[in-house]
Amino acid sequence: MLTLFHHPLLASCRFVRLSFGEFGEELALIEEKPWMRRKEFLALNPAGSLPVLLAEGDTPIVGASVIAEYIDETRGALKRDKRLFAEDPFLRAEVRRLVEWYLGKTDSEVTRHLVRERAFKPMMSSMQGGGSPDSAAIRVARGNLKPHLKYTNWLAGTRHWLAGSKLSYADLAAAAALSVLDYLGEIEWRDYPEAREWYVRIKSRPSFRPLLSDRTAGLSPVSHYADLDF
Amino acid sequence: MLTLFHHPLLASCRFVRLSFGEFGEELALIEEKPWMRRKEFLALNPAGSLPVLLAEGDTPIVGASVIAEYIDETRGALKRDKRLFAEDPFLRAEVRRLVEWYLGKTDSEVTRHLVRERAFKPMMSSMQGGGSPDSAAIRVARGNLKPHLKYTNWLAGTRHWLAGSKLSYADLAAAAALSVLDYLGEIEWRDYPEAREWYVRIKSRPSFRPLLSDRTAGLSPVSHYADLDF
Secondary structure: OEEEEEOOOOHHHHHHHHHHHHOOOOEEEEEOOHHHOOHHHHHHOOOOOOOEEEEHHHEEEEOHHHHHHHHHHHOHHHOHHHOOOOOOHHHHHHHHHHHHHHHHHHHHHHHHHHHHHHHHHHHOOOOOOOOOOOHHHHHHHHHHHHHHHHHHHHHHHHOOEOOEOOOOHHHHHHHHHHHHHHHOOOOOHHHOHHHHHHHHHHHOOHHHHHHHOOOEOOEOOOOOOOOOOO | OEEEEEOOOOHHHHHHHHHHHHOOOOEEEEEOOHHHOOHHHHHHOOOOOOOEEEEHHHEEEEOHHHHHHHHHHHOHHHOHHHOOOOOOHHHHHHHHHHHHHHHHHHHHHHHHHHHHHHHHHHHOOOOOOOOOOOHHHHHHHHHHHHHHHHHHHHHHHHOOEOOEOOOOHHHHHHHHHHHHHHHOOOOOHHHOHHHHHHHHHHHOOHHHHHHHOOOEOOEOOOOOOOOOOO
16 A cells, blocks of 8 residues: 555645545555654655655655646556546647646635644644744635636536546546645535536535545534535 | 747756657757746646646656656667666666656755756746845755755766766756756855865766757846856
8 A cells, every 4th residue: 555645734735635536545644744844754755745645655746737747657648538637748738727727826816825834723832833824824714715716617517527527537637626725615506506516416426525524623514514415 | 849848947847858868869849937827837837837848749747757757668768878777676766766866856945946046936927926135035045055065076086977976867967957057156166165176077078059049038147157167
């Protein structure tokens, strides 16, 4: 069994868990608090970021999209219909664009700020940057969230899955990001009916189940978080 | 000939130009000022970010690492020794980790801040976020730069090229980022002799020549910028 260093409230880590989950492969999970900057963890990844996969031979593979490419090269390419990537280079580029959208753009404009202010800061010492939430940062992130939900609603309304006709890494990246925001109660699903219909579908998949039982210290999820029909 | 929407002072755009340059393929370049948020450009890439490649059939391919994977799938895989990627999945992961390091981490901690404050703000209206440079942001970015140069120096001292024995996308990503910082005169090369030796080698390659004649409005490069022996 491979090992994943992760945190349950980071979208990029949820994305990797969903990807292995879709292939029915279990992971040994080690929860890492990245703000602790543990020496042993920095030796695996000098960037200090999550996720890090210890692959075959305990070789560290660093970063969500790097791990996704690795999974595809070593497993996905053999999965035919269940592959989480397209065969065509243009469709592959579209999948990668959307992975980068949700784990890069959505993260840097919305997700990471809400997670830091609302979930991480209360656990961090003042030396580590902890303290009271910055309400201005929360307000900006909440404002930024709307176009991301609108865009997801548009994608879900025009395509069966977000990158096209097949489930792909794009759906897992979007679901990973939105599930973190949903845990925090930040999403008004009724305003985004097409996105909601897509999210119900993906949330019902067996790969999603472990994420629905995630709990983080001192912060309970919104009441509908684990409901498959919300 | 394919078309690239780019800006000469963005590392991610320089990376794509170097990648095509290594394969001897010319690009039609269109300079885009991303802060203008041109409607026609947003139609190609709703994220509004650079680079965007118009590939065969004018299909937009968005983002540096997405374009790099596309180039490898459609060209690189046939190039044998000149391929900018490794064959082995673990080595491929190492190349991708370093591309992400220089175009993601270095960019968000250092490069984009120095470029915005020193080069873009004077060209932007106040509505677009222009104005005087923020000296605190410049100070923080300059402080952040040192560990990135130290890390590059360490990589260059322990490996022939940054990801291993062969030239790869990792070198092009690092050279793209450092060449922008060098244009701005931000690098004290004498403090990083191994990085300097590696940079002299990559700067001498024909693919690098077009970058050395880049000039941006109102901001000349540091005097040694285009010297191959500096």
